[in-house]
Amino acid sequence: MYKKKIVIGVAPTKRSFLSMEEAKRQKDRFMKVIRGIDREAVTLVDLDDVCENGIAFRLSDVPAAVKKFKEAGVEALFIPFCDFGEEQVAAQIAAAFHLPTLVWGARDERPNTFESRGRDTQCGMFAATKVMRRYGVTYSYIYNVETESEEFRSGFDRFVRVAAVLRDLRTLRIAKIGERPAPFMSVMTNEADLIKKIGAVTIPVSVAEIGRQVTKILAENPSEFEVYCADLKARFDGKPADEEEIRKIAATKIAIEQLMETADCSVGAFECWSAFPAMIGVCPCAVLGEMADAGLPLACETDVNGAISLAILRACNLYGSAGFLADLTIRHPENDNAELLWHCGPFPYSLKAAASPASIVRAQESFELKQGDLTVCRFDDIDGTYSLFAGEAHTTTGPETTGTYVWMETDDWKNWEEKLMFGPYIHHLGVAYGHYLPVLREVARYLNITFDNAHEPGIRSL
Numbered sequence: 292m293y294k295k296k297i298v299i300g301v302a303p304t305k306r307s308f309l310s311m312e313e314a315k316r317q318k319d320r321f322m323k324v325i326r327g328i329d330r331e332a333v334t335l336v337d338l339d340d341v342c343e344n345g346i347a348f349r350l351s352d353v354p355a356a357v358k359k360f361k362e363a364g365v366e367a368l369f370i371p372f373c374d375f376g377e378e379q380v381a382a383q384i385a386a387a388f389h390l391p392t393l394v395w396g397a398r399d400e401r402p403n404t405f406e407s408r409g410r411d412t413q414c415g416m417f418a419a420t421k422v423m424r425r426y427g428v429t430y431s432y433i434y435n436v437e438t439e440s441e442e443f444r445s446g447f448d449r450f451v452r453v454a455a456v457l458r459d460l461r462t463l464r465i466a467k468i469g470e471r472p473a474p475f476m477s478v479m480t481n482e483a484d485l486i487k488k489i490g491a492v493t494i495p496v497s498v499a500e501i502g503r504q505v506t507k508i509l510a511e512n513p514s515e516f517e518v519y520c521a522d523l524k525a526r527f528d529g530k531p532a533d534e535e536e537i538r539k540i541a542a543t544k545i546a547i548e549q550l551m552e553t554a555d556c557s558v559g560a561f562e563c564w565s566a567f568p569a570m571i572g573v574c575p576c577a578v579l580g581e582m583a584d585a586g587l588p589l590a591c592e593t594d595v596n597g598a599i600s601l602a603i604l605r606a607c608n609l610y611g612s613a614g615f616l617a618d619l620t621i622r623h624p625e626n627d628n629a630e631l632l633w634h635c636g637p638f639p640y641s642l643k644a645a646a647s648p649a650s651i652v653r654a655q656e657s658f659e660l661k662q663g664d665l666t667v668c669r670f671d672d673i674d675g676t677y678s679l680f681a682g683e684a685h686t687t688t689g690p691e692t693t694g695t696y697v698w699m700e701t702d703d704w705k706n707w708e709e710k711l712m713f714g715p716y717i718h719h720l721g722v723a724y725g726h727y728l729p730v731l732r733e734v735a736r737y738l739n740i741t742f743d744n745a746h747e748p749g750i751r752s753l
Contacts, residue, residue: 293586372396375415469562600721682745
């Protein structure tokens with residue numbers, strides 16, 4: 292399974308003349324909280340060995356902090372305020388990187404008294420963020436809440452996910468496997484503009500080369516290939532699959548995975564039904580589901596923006612579970628707010644409903660997905676303007692159908708449908724289980740693109 296950790300530099304700050312003892316107490320409290328948040332996905336880099344008590348509060352602390360963070364390869368910054376802080380220090384550290392930056396400080400327990408001065412944390416953050424704006428720093432902010440609160444914990448968790456998405460987009464290499472099907476003008480993209488706008492690069496991968504690799508694997512029967520064939524047959528326990536189809540699916544999956552590794556690509560856009568049947572004898576839709584479960588999602592019909600949507604969702608859930616690209620197909624026959632998420636057979640097996648039989652028919656999977664909460668998104672463009680559509684929904688029951696599918700119930704389908712119809716979007720949506728709407732909204736702000744919230748009214752037509 293594809294996994295990546297996000298490296299976050301933590302640069303606490305304090306006001307030079309306020310209590311160091313109290314600042315360290317505050318620092319110890321919030322460090323305990325953030326060190327307990329998903330250690331498998333996050334590496335924290337502190338300043339304990341370069342600043343007094345690990346807190347940057349003098350201008351002379353800035354070079355050492357910047358040096359350490361650069362050597363550690365930090366991909367985002369957290370600048371927590373232990374008290375009023377030092378705006379010059381905080382802003383200069385952030386300006387040295389222009390990475391996603393989180394600002395937060397704990398809610399003060401009391402105001403000043405004649406006997407002692409309080410921390411004035413909120414006051415200092417108002418000042419410091421103005422200076423960050425002057426330096427051109429884009430930052431995130433968690434509401435001024437207590438350290439041990441759920442708001443702080445969940446806010447930091449969301450920032451980690453935002454940082455992972457932005458990191459992945461800056462370094463994204465998309466395997467473009469073949470060309471778009473001739474009838475699908477809707478999936479056209481401006482590949483040069485994607486480099487400039489978000490940093491994503493498309494890497495051509497020859498369909499013919501995949502075909503040659505598939506032929507080689509089928510002829511040589513390597514041991515890992517035979518093991519994988521047996522695994523496929525064991526998992527798809529519904530209608531018995533054709534042996535030759537299983538072998539072609541397995542060989543195609545292994546070939547694509549090898550070529551993507553060679554090209555250093557972690558997502559792809561795949562020319563499926565318009566290329567592979569003539570070349571290997573089947574349309575290997577099941578390969579897309581298998582690749583999603585390997586953490587290397589492929590968008591069908593060479594939909595590059597669909598592949599980017601899948602990459603965004605993969606980072607949103609911190610590589611914990613597979614996403615999928617679904618067609619919006621028909622409305623529910625009885626539920627006015629429900630819609631069918633369907634495709635001919637490319638959804639990840641790991642998301643299958645436990646009670647749903649799984650079969651492979653003509654190299655295409657057939658099963659229903661499990662019930663749960665969903666986040667959907669679509670990254671897309673028109674005339675050089677980019678948008679990110681996003682919404683949260685939950686699954687529901689509905690009539691059985693062919694291929695891979697699940698019924699989705701929304702809060703107001705008319706609102707969703709009109710927003711999708713008038714936006715620069717198509718029938719493909721990236722989907723993941725979980726709640727990621729606030730993460731996607733923040734990602735769009737950092738990218739300076741339009742955020743289309745499915746739950747807010749859009750254009751009203753007839």
